[in-house]
Amino acid sequence: MTKDDRSYNYITIHCQYEEGNYISLPELNKRFKEYLMVKYNLERIPRDSININSILAIDKRFVHRRVHICKHCHNIHLKGCCNNYNRIERTTSVRIINIGYKQQMDDHLHETLNQTCIALEDLKLENKQVRE
């Protein structure tokens, strides 16, 4: 197993175990590249792809799976998944299963939210005073 620290770091910082949820590999790669660009101050999108073995090494419950997707309803391709189901009209998606993004707020958003809460509290207080 190759241990890729950047993939490992990205996943441990941004993702967590989440039963039944999944993230597609192309999406994970896109986010990983964005992360590398910010972290290393890169001007171009890096060629590096996320290392699947590194992801799987983080949590034994993460599963790497290739699934067939119905071209019509975009759910798992199963007989009768939708009215347009057709045996051959399917596409393939590679996913990591049982994974989700950690809820993260950047500082600016956090600040804005705090101010909004304070403003709301003030408003409630004012309303209360008016009524009394």
Ligand SMILES: [Zn+2]
């Ligand atoms: Zn379908």
